[in-house]
Amino acid sequence: MSTNLFFQNVQDNRTTLSELDRLYRSITADQLFCLFAYATMSGLHTFELNFGQDFWENVPTRWLFGVDYGRTQPAALRAIMNKPNAEVRIHDGEWICTQEGYVPRQDFHLKISYMISDNPLRYGVVAGSGNFSANGLTRSVEAGISCEVSGDCDGVTTLQQGLDAANSLWEAATPILDIIDQYDQGWRNSFARRPDGGPDIQIPGERNTFWIEAGYVTRNRGPLRPGNQIDLPRGMSHYFGIFPAADTPLNSVLGEIVFQTPNGQVVERNLRLGNNSMEKITLPIPETHGYQIYDGKIIVFQRNGGAFQLRALEIADFEAAYGDRLGPVMEMGSGRLYGHIEE
Numbered sequence: 001m002s003t004n005l006f007f008q009n010v011q012d013n014r015t016t017l018s019e020l021d022r023l024y025r026s027i028t029a030d031q032l033f034c035l036f037a038y039a040t041m042s043g044l045h046t047f048e049l050n051f052g053q054d055f056w057e058n059v060p061t062r063w064l065f066g067v068d069y070g071r072t073q074p075a076a077l078r079a080i081m082n083k084p085n086a087e088v089r090i091h092d093g094e095w096i097c098t099q100e101g102y103v104p105r106q107d108f109h110l111k112i113s114y115m116i117s118d119n120p121l122r123y124g125v126v127a128g129s130g131n132f133s134a135n136g137l138t139r140s141v142e143a144g145i146s147c148e149v150s151g152d153c154d155g156v157t158t159l160q161q162g163l164d165a166a167n168s169l170w171e172a173a174t175p176i177l178d179i180i181d182q183y184d185q186g187w188r189n190s191f192a193r194r195p196d197g198g199p200d201i202q203i204p205g206e207r208n209t210f211w212i213e214a215g216y217v218t219r220n221r222g223p224l225r226p227g228n229q230i231d232l233p234r235g236m237s238h239y240f241g242i243f244p245a246a247d248t249p250l251n252s253v254l255g256e257i258v259f260q261t262p263n264g265q266v267v268e269r270n271l272r273l274g275n276n277s278m279e280k281i282t283l284p285i286p287e288t289h290g291y292q293i294y295d296g297k298i299i300v301f302q303r304n305g306g307a308f309q310l311r312a313l314e315i316a317d318f319e320a321a322y323g324d325r326l327g328p329v330m331e332m333g334s335g336r337l338y339g340h341i342e343e
Contacts, residue, residue, distance in 0.1 A: 001149045008130060008142040016130035017050055017137040019146040020113055023124030024051075026148060029115035034132070035064040035166055037109050038071040040314055041216075041296025042134035044079055049224060049293075056083040063088045064170055065132070066108030067096055067183060071316045073296065074184035076132075081176050090183075093174030097182050111136070111144075114163055122150040123159045133314055134293045203233075203330070204340070206241040208303040211318070212338035214294045226286045226293040232279040233332050237271055239301070239340060240308070250275050257281065258307035262290030266307065284310065 006014040024032070048055075063080055065072055067090055081088040090096075091108040111131055115124035128144020130136035149156050217227035237244060242255040252273050259267045267284040274280040286293055297312040300322070313321070322341050329339040 001147065003148075004146045006128075006144055006146065008128075008144070009139065010141060015138045016111075016126060016128055016142060016144055017046065019126045019144065020115075020137075021050055023126060023146055023148055024115050027115055027117040027122040027124045027150070029059060029124065030118045031116040032059055032061045032113065033064075033116070033163075033166065033170075034061070034113040035110040035169065036132040037066045037068065037107075037111060038316075039063075039065045039076040039080070039132040040073050040134070041076045041079065042293050042314065043132040043137055043296075044076050045216075045226070045295035046134040046137050046293050047132075049226060052224075056085060058085075060085040061087070062170065064091060064110075064166075064173055065089075066091045066104070066110075067093060067102055068104040068108055069316075070102040070187050073315060074180065074187050076296070077176055077180060078184070081180070088176040089170060089173035090176060090179060091169065091173050093176075093179045093183070097179045097186065102186075110169075112162075112166070114159075114166065116163075120150060121156070122148070123156065123163075124148045125159055125162070134295075134297075135314065139292045203235045203238045204327075205238050207239050207327075207340040208343065209300065209322075209341035210236075210239040210339065211298050211300045211322070211341070212236070213336040214297050214299050214312070215334065215336045217293075217295045221285075226295065228283045228286055228294060230281060230283065230294065230299070231274065231276070232271075232281060233330070233338060234273075234277060234279055236279055236338065240271065242271065244273065248273055250277065254279065259284055259310045260304060260307050261310060265289055286312075 006019060008015045063086065077088060080086055092104060096102050096104050111129060112125065112127040126144060126146045128142055130140065130142040130144060136142065147159065149159055212232060214230055217230055220227045220229045237254050240257060244254045250273055254271045254273055257269050257271050259269065261267060261284050267289065269282050272280045283294060291312045294312050298315055298318040300311040300313060302309045325342045327340045327342050329337055331337050
């Protein structure tokens with residue numbers, strides 16, 4: 001039995017994701033069973049950048065998530081349930097989806113993954129504090145333990161007992177198809193995205209703090225690297241204090257934006273009017289400047305002198321920080337939301 005204790009982003013560059021990947025390859029896993037308190041699109045995209053798209057075709061997976069307090073993004077659930085060979089269930093999902101604010105009767109806090117090789121029988125387990133989000137898998141300071149066992153030993157018995165308990169939770173959980181539409185609609189209605197701007201709202205002009213959902217970020221840097229280029233609705237330049245003429249030619253530079261990043265570096269980027277008539281910004285390189293990934297995050301721009309402090313937040317963290325101060329919320333044709341924060 002081989003056991004490792006790791007502290008994510010503290011020692012040896014080991015992360016929850018790197019331990020998952022190491023054990024998956026070490027035992028040549030035939031199955032993956034993951035139990036996480038919540039899931040986000042940033043977690044799914046981070047996982048896929050590491051494991052690759054072919055992973056889904058080759059390995060049957062089961063995913064047991066919680067939706068306590070609405071922390072799990074419906075888009076992440078839909079994306080995973082539509083992957084080949086993937087099954088998704090929700091802990092106590094049928095009951096929780098009837099509760100205002102998705103308050104659970106018993107919190108679901110698991111963060112554990114089982115990798116199983118059938119022949120010969122081998123187990124790999126990663127358990128810790130990191131959730132299925134980009135931060136939880138790779139960036140936040142987390143702690144965990146990883147184990148690998150094979151053959152007929154006490155370790156196999158111990159891990160099998162844990163797997164039996166996990167399977168019991170799985171059997172009692174709600175299949176995702178039973179609740180996904182209800183959860184998706186309720187989540188959109190309950191998320192702090194109000195007051196609603198309505199169809200005729202206009203971007204009000206220069207603001208100190210504003211935001212946009214990144215959604216899926218095109219892999220403009222290659223298929224194995226996180227993207228850093230996002231489209232903005234036309235007119236979002238006004239938030240930055242830039243007011244281009246209505247007849248500005250396509251593919252024009254509208255202005256320069258200076259970003260302050262978490263690692264202390266300052267990055268200057270062009271804000272452009274793209275060929276698709278949308279405004280376009282190339283953000284700082286995520287893995288170089290302390291963001292890891294933009295997919296599924298809410299991008300917050302906060303004015304600081306002549307520059308903008310740039311943050312990439314999970315939706316739950318955005319709600320906690322800014323949810324009580326949202327100005328009118330607007331929606332792009334793609335469904336991505338954006339707006340500003342009231343002072």
